[in-house]
Amino acid sequence: xxxxxxxxxxxxxxxxxxxxxxxxxxxxxxxxxxxxxxxxxxxxxxxxxxxxxxxxxxxxxxxxxxxxxxxxxxxxxxxxxxxxxxxxxxxxxxxxxxxxxxxxxxxxxxxxxxxxxxxxxxxxxxxxxxxxxxxxxxxxxxxxxxxxxxxxxxxxxxxxxxxxxxxxxxxxxxxxxxxxxxxxxxxxxxxxxxxxxxxxxxxxxxxxxxxxxxxxxxxxxxxxxxxxxxxxxxxxxxxxxxxx
Numbered sequence: 473x474x475x476x477x478x479x480x481x482x483x484x485x486x487x488x489x490x491x492x493x494x495x496x497x498x499x500x501x502x503x504x505x506x507x508x509x510x511x512x513x514x515x516x517x518x519x520x521x522x523x524x525x526x527x528x529x530x531x532x533x534x535x536x537x538x539x540x541x542x543x544x545x546x547x548x549x550x551x552x553x554x555x556x557x558x559x560x561x562x563x564x565x566x567x568x569x570x571x572x573x574x575x576x577x578x579x580x581x582x583x584x585x586x587x588x589x590x591x592x593x594x595x596x597x598x599x600x601x602x603x604x605x606x607x608x609x610x611x612x613x614x615x616x617x618x619x620x621x622x623x624x625x626x627x628x629x630x631x632x633x634x635x636x637x638x639x640x641x642x643x644x645x646x647x648x649x650x651x652x653x654x655x656x657x658x659x660x661x662x663x664x665x666x667x668x669x670x671x672x673x674x675x676x677x678x679x680x681x682x683x684x685x686x687x688x689x690x691x692x693x694x695x696x697x698x699x700x701x702x703x704x705x706x707x708x709x710x711x712x713x714x715x716x
Contacts (some may be wrong), residue, residue, distance in 0.1 A: 477504065478648070482523060484515040486651040487616035489644060491624060496632035500715040507602065507609050508712055509624050510617035511648070512536070514545035521548060529553065530607025533598050535560050537617040543612070554605065558598045560591030560619055566655060567670050568663065576669030581680035584622055588685065588695065596700045598623055599630070603710035614653050617645045617673050626700075627677060629692045630707050633713060635682060647716035 480488045488511065490505030505527070510598075513532065516524050531554040532547050563586050570579065604607055614620035621642045628638045652671035676704065682692050689695040696702045 475707070478644070480508075480523075480527075482516075484517065485513070486513055487511040487620075487645055487648040489616075489641075491627070491641070494628060494631075494633045494637050494641070496715065497634055498632055500632075500711075502628075502631060502633070502714055503716045505608060507627070508611075509616055509620050510612035511620075511652075512544055512614050513540070513547040513612055515611070515640050516548055517705065527548065527610075529610050531605040531609040532556070533558055533601060533609065533611035533623075535594075535598070535611060535613040535623065536704045537561070537564065540614060542611075554601075555582045556597070556601060558594040558601075560594040560598070560622070561587050562590035567667055568660070568665050570667040570669075572666050572668055576667070576672070576682060577674065577676045580618065580669070581684060584677070584681045585684055587619065587622060588681075592700050595623070595626065596702065599626060599696075599702055599710070600699070600706055602627060602630055603706050603713060605713075615645070615671065616648070617652070617671070621645065621673060621678065622681070625682070626692070626696060627710070627714075630702065632698060632711075636670050638682075639675040639678050642673055642678040643675045645671075649673070683694050 478490050478493065480486055480490060489509050490504055491507045492502050494502045534541065534546055534557045537559050538557065565583065598611060600601060608639060613621050624641060625638050628641065649671040653665065656665060656670065685692045685695045689698060
């Protein structure tokens with residue numbers, strides 16, 4: 473797996489990655505250039521926009537709240553794409569304002585648990601759209617970290633990618649943390665960032681999430697089938713589309 477190939481460099485986007493190259497338990501490989509995860513596409517402009525268009529992406533799944541889109545913008549020229557706003561998080565919280573003494577990884581895992589329960593309809597719609605679309609697809613939120621990380625973990629789970637690779641993919645956001653924090657500071661010049669875990673995405677967080685799903689549902693796969701409602705037919709379509 474080439475790190476240079478996975479991370480696609482943009483000037484204004486900091487966390488745009490190809491989900492290709494991961495091996496599954498049955499020996500197949502996630503195809504390159506078919507599924508991407510990203511931070512906010514509302515930042516695309518200039519040379520970044522040209523670079524994005526060169527990827528020939530057909531479908532964009534925006535996981536942000538409508539008010540985030542209104543404030544920060546969505547992908548330019550959305551009419552060029554199949555565009556879906558599927559806001560999977562139903563309980564807003566401000567990471568920058570969290571008590572710095574709170575255990576950050578347990579706190580974030582608990583927020584993921586809320587998304588996994590509240591956002592079932594949107595999670596199902598996102599996974600079904602990824603499975604059904606014929607062209608390259610990208611899904612994103614604001615930082616490409618939490619909401620995006622959860623959908624990425626669910627896709628890789630359905631594809632049969634081992635947990636250690638799923639956790640490693642989640643943690644690659646750590647490479648973008650410094651730039652995500654700098655963006656926050658630039659956008660909030662009158663505020664102090666007090667939570668030291670802002671922009672962080674260590675494997676520990678997703679490990680707790682997967683363990684919580686296992687405790688409650690038997691496994692993340694059972695959560696996806698029994699709670700989210702992902703059918704074997706959807707899983708088969710996802711694997712046919714994304715695996716080589």
